[in-house]
Amino acid sequence: MRxxxxxxxxxxxxxxLAVGVYARTFPxxxxxxxxxxxxxxxxxxxxxxxxxxxxxxxxxxxxxxGAVSLAPWARSGHHLRTLAITIALxxxxxxxxxxxxxxxTAFIALVILFGVLGVKPxxxxxxxxxxxxAVHYGFYSLLRxxxxxxxxxxxxx
Amino acid sequence: MDAILLAAQLVFQxxxxxxIVLAALFGLFVGSVPGLTATMATALLVPITFFMSPVAxxxxxxxxSAMAIFAGDIPGTLLRIPGTPAxxxxxxxxxxxxxxxxxxxxxxxxxxxxxxxxxxxxxVLIVAAPSLAEVALQFSSFEYFWLACLGxxxxxVVGSGSTIKGLVSLMIGLLVATIGLNNPAGxxxxxFGNVDLMGGIDFIAAMIGLFAVSEIFRYVLGMSADTxxxxxxAGNLFTGWGRLFKQYWRQSLRGNVLGTAIGALPGAGxxxxxxxxxxxxxxFSKTPEKFGTGHVEGIIESTSSNNAALGxxxxxxxxxxxxxxxxxxxxIGVLYLKGMNPGPTIFINNPQxxxxxxxxFILANIFMVPAGWxxxxxxxxxxxxxxxVLMPTILLFCIVGSFAINNSAFGISVMLAFGLLGxxxxxxxxxxAPTILGIVLGPLLEENFVTSMIKSDGSFLGFFERPLAAxxxxxxxxxxxxxxxxxxxxxxxx
Numbered sequence: 001m002r003x004x005x006x007x008x009x010x011x012x013x014x015x016x017l018a019v020g021v022y023a024r025t026f027p028x029x030x031x032x033x034x035x036x037x038x039x040x041x042x043x044x045x046x047x048x049x050x051x052x053x054x055x056x057x058x059x060x061x062x063x064x065x066g067a068v069s070l071a072p073w074a075r076s077g078h079h080l081r082t083l084a085i086t087i088a089l090x091x092x093x094x095x096x097x098x099x100x101x102x103x104x105t106a107f108i109a110l111v112i113l114f115g116v117l118g119v120k121p122x123x124x125x126x127x128x129x130x131x132x133x134a135v136h137y138g139f140y141s142l143l144r145x146x147x148x149x150x151x152x153x154x155x156x157x
Numbered sequence: 158m159d160a161i162l163l164a165a166q167l168v169f170q171x172x173x174x175x176x177i178v179l180a181a182l183f184g185l186f187v188g189s190v191p192g193l194t195a196t197m198a199t200a201l202l203v204p205i206t207f208f209m210s211p212v213a214x215x216x217x218x219x220x221x222s223a224m225a226i227f228a229g230d231i232p233g234t235l236l237r238i239p240g241t242p243a244x245x246x247x248x249x250x251x252x253x254x255x256x257x258x259x260x261x262x263x264x265x266x267x268x269x270x271x272x273x274x275x276x277x278x279x280x281v282l283i284v285a286a287p288s289l290a291e292v293a294l295q296f297s298s299f300e301y302f303w304l305a306c307l308g309x310x311x312x313x314v315v316g317s318g319s320t321i322k323g324l325v326s327l328m329i330g331l332l333v334a335t336i337g338l339n340n341p342a343g344x345x346x347x348x349f350g351n352v353d354l355m356g357g358i359d360f361i362a363a364m365i366g367l368f369a370v371s372e373i374f375r376y377v378l379g380m381s382a383d384t385x386x387x388x389x390x391a392g393n394l395f396t397g398w399g400r401l402f403k404q405y406w407r408q409s410l411r412g413n414v415l416g417t418a419i420g421a422l423p424g425a426g427x428x429x430x431x432x433x434x435x436x437x438x439x440x441f442s443k444t445p446e447k448f449g450t451g452h453v454e455g456i457i458e459s460t461s462s463n464n465a466a467l468g469x470x471x472x473x474x475x476x477x478x479x480x481x482x483x484x485x486x487x488x489i490g491v492l493y494l495k496g497m498n499p500g501p502t503i504f505i506n507n508p509q510x511x512x513x514x515x516x517x518f519i520l521a522n523i524f525m526v527p528a529g530w531x532x533x534x535x536x537x538x539x540x541x542x543x544x545x546v547l548m549p550t551i552l553l554f555c556i557v558g559s560f561a562i563n564n565s566a567f568g569i570s571v572m573l574a575f576g577l578l579g580x581x582x583x584x585x586x587x588x589x590a591p592t593i594l595g596i597v598l599g600p601l602l603e604e605n606f607v608t609s610m611i612k613s614d615g616s617f618l619g620f621f622e623r624p625l626a627a628x629x630x631x632x633x634x635x636x637x638x639x640x641x642x643x644x645x646x647x648x649x650x651x
Contacts, residue, residue: 001584008585012325019332019347026344034610036344039603040335047328053321071584073378082377086552090370090573093556094566102557110549117377117545131550135557143208145561 001074004067006058013051020044082116089113101150102140106132164512167212168520176213177220177517181524184221185532188228189539190547191238192372195225195427196483200364201551203487204558211495212513218491219514220521222484223275226427226463227529230267231536234260243463246431253451265394266401266453267460268529270409274461275522277413278420278468282475283515285421286504289476293501298612299620301477302605303629305598308423308479310636312594320640322587329578330595331602333358339600341607353567360490360596362559362571367589368483369555370576375583376548394530401457408438408458416462420469426482426590427463427470434462468518475499475511479598483590486597 023040073079089109097105110128119127139145149156167173180202187198198221206214229241230251237252239245254263296304309331313323336347337357348354402409412434419430438458439448448455470481471488478499480486492499497510504511532539559568579589613619621627 003585005585022347026342026346029342034607034615036340036342036346039340039606040332040346043328043332043335047325047332050321050325050328054325057321071378071380073380076379079378083374086374086377087573087577090552090556090569094569094573097560097566106553106556110553113549113552114545117549119543119545127546131553135550135553139557139561143205143561145557146564147557147560 001071002065002069004058004062004065005054006062007067009051009054009058012054013048016044016047016051020048085116086113097150098148099150101152102147103132103136103152104150106135160508161512163509164516167509167513168216168516173210173213173216176209177216177520177524180217180221181224181521181528184224185228185528186539187221188225188240189231189532189536190542190544191232191236191240191540192376192544193551194241194368194372195222195229195243196487197368197372198222198225199484199487200361200368201554201558203361203364203491204561206491207494207561211497211510212517214491214495215488215497215514216517216521218484218488219517220524223464223467223518223521223525224528226467227268227271227460227525228532230271230460231264231533232540234263234267235536236540241428243427243431243466245428246435246463247456247459250435250449250451250456253449254453254456255451257451259451259453261394262397262401262453263456264533265396265398266457268394268526268533269398269401270412270457270461271464271529272522272525273409274413274416274464275467275525276519277410277461278417278465279515279518279522280468281417281421281465282468282471282518286472286475286511289472290501290504293476294505295625296477296501297623297626298605298608299623299626300629302602302609302620303626303633304423304473304477304479305602305605307629307633307636308473309591309594309598309602310633311423311425312591314636314640319586322585323591326582326587326589327591327595330592331599332595333363333592334596334599335603341604353565356563358571358596359562359568360593361487361562362568363575363596364487364593365555365559366572366575366577367579367592369551370572371579371583371589373548373552373555374576374580376544394533401453405454405457408454409461411437411441412458412461413465416465417469419462420466420481421472423473423479423481423594426484427466430466430469431459431463435459464522471514471518475503475514476501478601480594483593486593489597 020041023037023044026035026037026040028035028037089112093105093109107128110131111124114124114128136147140147183202184195184198187193188195199218202217202221206217209217225241226243229239229244231240233239233244233248234251234255237248239248251263251267254260309327313320313327336354338345338355339357340346345355415434415437416430419425419433420427435455435458438455439445442448442454444452444454466482467484470485473479473481474485474489478489480489489499497503497507555572556569559572560566562568582589609619613622621630
């Protein structure tokens, strides 16, 4: 999905203005001319200038491309749903992994994602369980990453 | 001499060698699956390298990236789908050879000249890095400021696509680098009172998001190519190596030299080296009309070039701590984590570490021949790995890897945010590499700028007072001003 450069430029311009204004609030160091705000301010100025160039270029192409040119997937409800589910599953992991534990969370997430992506139903639970346990063994047992146990804490090893 | 022996002791240990072999297999696998890039392989490897000895960690990254760059040629040749962007320059040519029934010749040439290119880049690294380090010893904050500027400038100017979008990408990276407490003034910036943000944005989580998660998003949107109908080449890969070498050693050498030079340029890596070398090969060929019809000449020159670029990219990374491309940007992060801070002093204080890196480079490029042979033979199997099982597994890897950086879920949030950012940026033609270079070089740039300003009492002239600094400064400013001046000059002439 290509968004016209003028729109992206406008968003970036607003963003750079916000950054520039916010950077003014950083405390100055007494007797030091170059404090914490110098760098962010410069970046916001440079970003602002780039956005203006983007806006100018995007306006010239506006007649041909319009505001947004949709990629095939953007018209496909199935693909958009898959993307939404993928993102939702990562958020689900972030929220649920501590209370629920790594093993149940990863297993549930994999089962759903495999299902959405069309893995054969009979293979799904086997693959999900196998991959979850393999990743758990690799990172928890071999690399000693403290993956959360959650509800499985009484059976932790 | 003692240092070389020490280095050999560091490298020739069972755990290091096993790590290198495993990393090689991983690199070959990732490189030969289209959509999974060499940079992504490296990014996924980093969380695992946390738990290794420094030499094993560096060995894993060197081997993995070299193998992935070579393996990218396999699906390019067999299916016309480049496995990594570095193979894209000559994919059409190699596929044309496959259609003419010369797939073995193309893959054999890729393997031979990739390994030779890698060894050449290594030789340059071995010769150039220590002597450059002696020069670098005289550098002060002024020179480092200009070097960082030069690296960032090259990253936006040399890359393909729109320069202005490259600049935006760079500014986003620099801005991300300012988040947190880690700045010369020690003031919290853009943290909005959030404790996690105080520590700054971890660049490894950002990397995994930008290079791996964004690719998974592209896959679930059905934007990946189908690779199920591949035929593995059956013939002998090694036939004709002697003849190829005798006939094309000039092209190979030219590709090696150009590739190493482009790799050593901060910000330009293997993919750009391959494009430039392919064009150069066509320009100087005696038979340019054969290019595009399945002619091995251009393939040899550009495959030599992209592997040589890997060694070249390590020169500025080891000597100045300035990354040559996005892979060495990751490497620099790992070097700091492992206490092997890059810079000229490492050549004096810990020469054994440097020699160990050199040794691993040589080992990796020699091991490439048997491992590459095996990968080509099992190409059918590799490319048939069901993507709908592979991609969710990689996503789980990304999640656990981002968690492992600080053992906190914050890393996963960073990963997700940057995955979305990377996806939107790529969709709209913004290159991603400048963002990563901005995140890595931002703190260096700011620190050296502030130090320099304090030293020179707030006078900008200080940046031109030392001859080395003045030279670097003039080069950097010339790269900014000359294209602009040329542009306005052309416009004024109509």
